[in-house]
Amino acid sequence: MATVELREATKRYRDGTVAVRRLSLEVRDGELMILVGPSGCGKTTALRMIAGLEEIDEGDLLIDGEVVTELTPKQRDIAMVFQSYALYPHMRVAENMGFALKLAGVAREEIDRRVLEAARVLDLEGLLHRKPGELSGGQRQRVAIGRAIVRDPRVFLMDEPLSNLDAKLRVQMRAEIAQLQRRLGTTTVYVTHDQTEAMTLGHRVAVMRDGVLQQLATPAELYEQHANLFVAGFLGSPGMNLLPGRVERGHLHLPIGDVPLPPGAGAAVGDGPVIAGIRPEHFEDAAVAGDRPGAVRIRTRLDLVESLGRERFAHFHAEGEGLDHDRLARLAGEAAGPRTIVARLDAASRLRGGEVAELTLSPGGIRLFDPETGERLAGGGGSGAGAAHAPDAGGGPMRLTA
C-alpha cells in the first residue's frame, strides 16, 4: 500500500547533460504506471531515481507522502526487477530469492516459508535448488520477479523485464505480470520502450522524451488525444501520418485534398499553417467503405500494397511540398522521416500497387498540431486532457505564424 510521487525531480550527469528534467509524476496506490519512450529518453534513469540507485539532484521523491529523497534503497523498501534479471550467478534460486530477507535478518524458517510461497505463485517450486546458469530465459525471468515479491515491498520497479524474452513468451509473461500485479495490488512502476506493452499493461502511461514528460494519461486517452506531435508519432504501428496543411475558413487544405473541419473546430484553431496527423486506420478503400457520412474521398496512385492477412497497408505519396524535415525531427523525434503515407485497408479490399485508387478519409480522426511547437491544437476531436505541461492545452487562441 503506497503512493509514489516525484516532484520536479532532475538528474544531471557530471558532464552537464540532463537525463531527467523536472519530472513530476504521481503513482497512485496499487496502480501500475508505465514509463515509455525511445531509448535515451530518461525513463530508466527516472526508475533508478525512484529506486535510489541514482541520486535526485533537484526535486524530491515521496513515498506515502513522506520525503525519501535522501534515503538508501534499503530504507525505501522497494524491490526491482532488472532488464538483465541480475540474478546472483553463484546462488541457487532459493538463495537468490531469499537474499534480501537474509540480509534483513529474517529467521530462516520464515525465509523458507516465504520463498516457497512465492515459488508456488510463480511455478518455480521444482527449480529452487538450481543455479541461474541452469535455467531458461523465461525461468530466470520468473526468479527475478520472485526475488521481488518475496520481500512484499511497498513498491515494485520493473526495468524492461520482458525485453530479453522471445516474442511468444513475452506475450505470455505480460499477461502473467498483469495478473500478478492485480492480485498483489502492489504499486508498480514499469519501464518499457515497447508501446504494445505500455498500452496493454498500464493503468496509466507516462510518455517521456529527452528527459521530459510529454504526456501522462490512460492508454485509451493517450491513443486518442495526443498532447503533441511526439506522442502522436511514437504511438501506433504503423505510426501516424504527418502532413503539412493549412486551415482556412473551416477547411483544412492538405496535399492529398481538402477536408472540411467539424463545425466549431475550425474556429477554435484559427486560420494558418498546421501539421495534420492522420492514423492509417482513418483511411479506407472507398469500394469497401461505401458512403460513410462525412467521409472525404481522395484519389491517388498507390505505390505499394502489403497484405498482412487480416489487414492491408497501402503506401502512397502526396504531390507538392512536404514538411521541413529538420523541424519535424525536432518535434516528433523518431516518428519523423521521409516516408510515404500509409493507409490501413480492410482485408476485403482488392486494390493493388500501381493502381489509381479511391480512398475515404474520416475527418474526425484528423489531429492538428502547431507547426512551430508541435503541441496539439484544439479541434479535430477531443481536448488535450492529460497533457502534462502543454501550455494553453485544451483550447484558447493559438498564435499563428506565417
Next chain:
Amino acid sequence: MTSVATRPDAPGGDVAAAPRRRRMTRARREERRTALAMLSPAVAVIVAVAFLPVLYTIYLSFHDATVTRTGGWVGFDNYSGALRDEVFRTALANTVIFTVVSVALELALGLAIAVGINRAFRGRGLVRTAVLVPWAFPVVVSALMWRLMLQDQVGIITYVVQELGITDSPILGDRWPLMIAAILVDVWKTTPFMALLLLAGLQTIPRDVLEAAEMDGATAWQRFRDVTLPLLRPAILVAVLFRTLEAWSVYDLFWVMTDRRLDSLSTYVYEGVRVSQLQFATGTAAAVLVFISSIVIALVFIKGFGAKTLQEDER
C-alpha cells in the same frame, strides 16, 4: 511545495543557468566512507613500508649515519663520497650499458615475436606457453642455470665458444663477457613479458585498418612502419618504461650470475647498507640517487614521449 506550473524549457537551454545543488545523500556518504575504509589497509602498509622509508632514506643520506645511529648532519658529503667512489662510477656505467642494451634487444625481439604470434601461424598456444617458462623463473635460478652453461669446465656454451675459436678465457671471469652474459640472460628471461604486452596492444589494432592499407598498396613493411607501429606506440611505451625501470634497478642477476664481480647501482647500495656496514651512509646516498634517477626516467618517458599513465581509464 509550490504549485506554480512551469513551462517546458527550451532543449538544453537551462543547463548552465540552473542552480547546481549537488546533494550529498546518505547513500553517497556511506559509499565514500566505505571506499576509504576498504582502501585504508592497502594504503597504510604502502605508506608505512614504501613511502615513509624513502623519506627516511633521504633523511639518512644527509647524515653521518650507521645502522645503529643517525649521526650528525653532513650535507652532501655522502653524495660526493659516492660520486667520487670508483666502484660507484663503474656500477653506474654497468647499469647504463646493461639497461640500454638489454631493453633495446628485448624491444626488438619482443616486437618480432608479438608480430609473429599475432599473424596466426601454427603452434601459437605452444609458443605462448613456452615463452612463459623463462618469465616465470626466479632470476636467481635463471642466473644459476646460465652460469652452469657458461661454466668453464662443464658449460656447453663455453665449449662451443672455445671450439669455434672465439675466445679461450673463461667467460665468467672478465667484466665484458660477464656483462654480455648478464644481458643475454635478461633478454632470454624478460623478452616474453615484453612480447605479451606488445601482443595485447597488437590485438587492439583493427584488422580492417591494415587491410585498408593493403588495398592502398602498402607493402608489408610499409604497413608495419606506417600503421602498426604508430598504433602500437602506447603499448610500446608502457612496456619499455616498465622494463627500463626494472633493468635500472637490476640486482639479483648481477649478484648471483657474476658472483659479485660485476656491480650495478643496486648491488652497490646493497654492499653499502647491508654487507659492509662501514659504507652505510654512502649507500643511502646511492639509494637516493637510484630512486631519483628512476623518477627522472619515468618522467622523461611520460612527458617526453607522451606515454599515458597506466590508470587513465576513468569511465
Next chain:
Amino acid sequence: MRARLATWGPALVIVLVAVLPVVWVLKMSLIPRRELFRSPPTVLPDDITLQHYRTVFDDPAFRQGLVNSLIIAGATTLLALVFGALAAYPLARLRFGGRTFIMTGILALAFFPSVAIIAPLFVEFRNLQLLNSYAAVIIVDTVFALPLAVWILTAFFRQLPRDLEDAARMDGATTLQTFRRVIVPIAAPGVFTAGILTFIFAWNEFLFANTFLFDESRWPVTVVIPNFATQYSIDYGGQAAAAIVVTVPLVLLVLVFQRRIVSGLTAGAVKG
C-alpha cells in the same frame, strides 16, 4: 613440405630458444658426474641417475628453503589478495574523491627501486625485532605485490555487470555486504589469476629475503640456491638439480594456467 616449415618455423625457433636452456640443465641434473665433465659433451644422456637430486634433497637447508618459500609466498599471496581486493573494489566501482591519486600512488610502486628502502626498513625491522622473521619479508613482499594485484583485480571488477551490485543494493545490502557476498564470489576467477601471479612474484623474490633474513633456517629457496651453489661449488649436477626442483612448481603453474596468466599480465594494459 616447405610451406609446413614456414608455418611452423617461427614457432619452433621461439620454443627452442625459450625451452632449450631448461632442457639442457635438466639433462645436466640427470647425468652422472663423469659424463658431466666429458669433452666433447654428450647431446643425449648416456646414463641417467637421480644421485644429484638425492644430494639436493639430503641438504636440510634446501628442504627447509622449499618450506620457507611456501610459507612466505603463500602468506604473501593471501595478504596481497585480501588487501588488494579490498582496495581494488572501491577503485573500480565506488565514487569518492582522490581516486586517481590513490591509484597512481599504488601503481607507482611497481616502478619503485627496492634498494631505495632497504636501509631504513632494515633499521626499522631491527627496532621492531622483526629482523630474521618471516613477517618482515612477508610484509614487504605483500606491499610490492600490491600494484600487480590491485591492477588485475580492478580490471576484473570493472568487467562485472553493474546490475548485480544494483540488485544487491535493492536487496538491502551495504557496500561491504555487496562486496563480500556478491562481488568476491563472482570475481573468483579474477582473484585466482591475481593469486597465481602474486604467488609467482613472491616465490621468486630475492632481494628482501636476502636482506632481512640471515638465519639459514628462514631462507626461502631463492636465497638458498646461490648459497648452495657456493657450498657445492663444483657439484654442477647438484646445482642443476636444485635449479630444476625450484622451477618445477612454476613450470606446472605456467602449463596449467597459461591462459589466466596471460590474461592477468595484459589485463587492462591495452587501454593505456
